[in-house]
Amino acid sequence: MPRFTKCSTFAAHFIDVKLDIEMNITKEQINELNAVVKVAVTKDDYQDKVETILKDYRKKADIPGFRKGQVPMGLIKKQYGKAVLVEEVNKLIQDNLNKYLTEEKLDVLGNPLPKQRDNFNWDAEDFEFEFELGLAPSFEVDLKSKKAITQYKIVADDKMINEQVERIQKQYGTLTNKTEVTKKDEVVGVFKNEEEEIENKATLEISTLKSKKATDALVGAKVGDVITISTKGLFGEDQELAAALGIQADKAEKLAVDVSFTIEEINEREPAKLDQELFDKLFGKDVVTSEDGLKTKIKEDSEQQFTQQADQKLLNDITENFIDTTKFELPADFLKKWIQVTGEKVLTDDEATTEYEKSEKGLRYQLIEGKIITENNLQVQFDELKEFSKGFIKTQMAQFGQLNPAEEELDNIAARVLSNQDEVKRLSEQLMSQKLLTLYKEKANLKTKEVTYENFVKEVYG
Template identity: 55%
Template sequence: MNITKENVDALNAIVKVDIVAEDYQDKVTKVLNDYRKTATIPGFRKGHVPMGMVKKQYGKAVMIDEVNKLLQESLNKFLVEEKLDILGNPLPKVNDEFSWDAEQFSFEFELGLAPEFNVDLNAETVKQYNIVATEELIEKEVENIQTRYGKLISLEAGEEQASITGTFVNEEKGIDKKATFAIAELNGDANRGMFIGAKVGDVVTLASKELFEDAHKLQNVLGVSHDEAHDLDVEVQLTVEEINKTEKAELDQELFDKLFADGSVKNVTELKEKIKEDAEKQFQQQADQQLLNAVTESLVANTSFDLPKEFLQKWLQTAGEKELTAEEAVAEYEKSEKGLRYQLIEGKIMKDNDIKIDYAELVEYAKGFIKAQMAQFGNMNPEEKELDDIAGRILSNQEEARRLQEQLVSQKLVSFFKDNMTFDTKEVSYEDFIKEVYNVDANQ
């Protein structure tokens, strides 16, 4: 057998594999002998079928199978030994003169080669956000906690801090929905005033247009679609069924211990510090994701290299479950080119800087993820064996294992970028971060 490689250019090559009869004949003979031992042919005892008959019936099919096995094994071995960094998979070249009746064969494969390039981590300055929990946010969360752990009191008449439960009706629009809302959520003094002093059994007529400060609240309360809620302009009748008020929980040790069973909070100051710490930990995850996105965009934009475009488009035609037309493959390439470029950049950064993940690290990462999930359900101290068992089950699922591995890689890359890149750091509130990065109001 002889394998040679010829470079077409820096990004494309042809590998030629020459196979002669001596390379595969012994294996073919062994398979045919095994067939002979088990073949059942009328007129012959089992194991006594003439070899000529076995060859005539099975010889060509066995030879083709063994040549293909040998071809695949030798090609894979060649790519590994030559340390060829290829994109996609080798594509066989069609040879119209090829015949399986010959005793020696020549096969040619097209290769798409990964480009060589350098990565400049500081080609441009990327913006990094430091999201801080504002006093306003902390105070709002303290109030939310007091309300959440507060006591619900039934009222005889509506007042400013009360909530109303009742059924909204509009026959024309098919609205018949029971809902609860706070009087303070209503838009405008006139609407809120209708419920001050209202009693159970009262029927109040309201205009749906701009009834609530947030149009999404109207959607939930009336049970209409998102689009309807924004344009709905009808009268609805609300029959008041309940009037309640939440008496906020006291900020005392009993409440602190409900929130933090380990006794780590003993006063309001410590409670606010905990809220700030927990909030900023969650904000950091979002800031890190935004940073990774921004770095990705910057590296792709500032790292220049060519790709074996025509080869990849040809490879995409047969790479998926469904074969694509040439036009579909071109469109798919254009959609995936940016992602491929970043994969190559990421791979080079990880290789050049020895960033890698071993299985033990992945297990520990999975266990940390599991502990966080269990803590949400009140299990703060799971046993190590339980964590190991759950982690083992999760990582036995290839899709879950890949997802966790990608998360861990992203985490390592973010740490690497923070240590090796120069950023334009901006301190912002969470609301300003959402507005600036996603152009969305955080309160919507």
């Protein structure tokens, strides 16, 4: 899908071009959103450059029947003259048009489109070319909407914290081998169904099964027993069934068959003690020193993660609000033409219209966002970007247990990351989104709503 830019990519790329030749360029304003630029090229504009290139060709030409450097100029012009003329005229047009767009401060969308002319005569001495321009619209952005936008504050309630404590105790607990299944046990076994091509080793926690019939069949069973279980209603979520059977989620969604489960191992998991050894293993030495401290740490870490989700929701909602409430017209016909000819292949009219309709919403927000950034002087400085990247690096290193990396190490890794232009672009966009979010929190019409994570998911995702 094409990405539009408010400032012409032509103009943005050639801002610093210095030209000795001043060509005749005029603009005809069709309406507020469309214009035609005419570029007149005379023989004086290109002749010296073309002659110089052809002379250089003559010096290097190696043509049978002539000594090197002695090929008649007439033959050189016959073989190469037209191609050199076309290339040099196109260079002149591009350079001068870019300069014109920059000096006239024209905000164009996409790039200038050359108007097609039948029977164009390259044998003439003077030429005139016409380019269609799609102009960016004028509009105002009101950061403070009439209707307040909800800013969620997600809190970790006691239920969530206690469940997380239980998960930690279970994860770091010890296993005791048993001979007979009870409702507290974990059972390792192999699921099979030849017709459905299912054969997968999995671990079942008996207490998490949703099927009473399956639970009753497993309780009391021993190692080596083969239990027949129905997949229907076995778990609460399709992805749990998919993981247990080793199948795709879409297949698990509709699967209702009997499978055999051959028991290989029965274990009871004894929860880990909430002691200093566990706290140090989880968070580092003496960071947490009590069960209350553990719950406080879980609450802080959870709510920090929730903040990222709430911020993304707020950014999405504000974006949608801007698109809905900021009204302006676009040069739609021009943009469809531009889409039609700028991709890997030329599109049909219908294909270009479809692509435009898919792109229009994104284009509108690009224009709105660009105006907000300009009017509020939001910029990404290199030092800021470097610190921002170091923050990401520290987070990633912490996931692998490196909690206190040396500053020199961070600087070296950041330098390598920022040498990659794709990474620079990605990080710059993320940092700018952060700056925009900070601006919106200061100036937008927001109302804060405190919710648990469970209720946030229900409200946002249904």
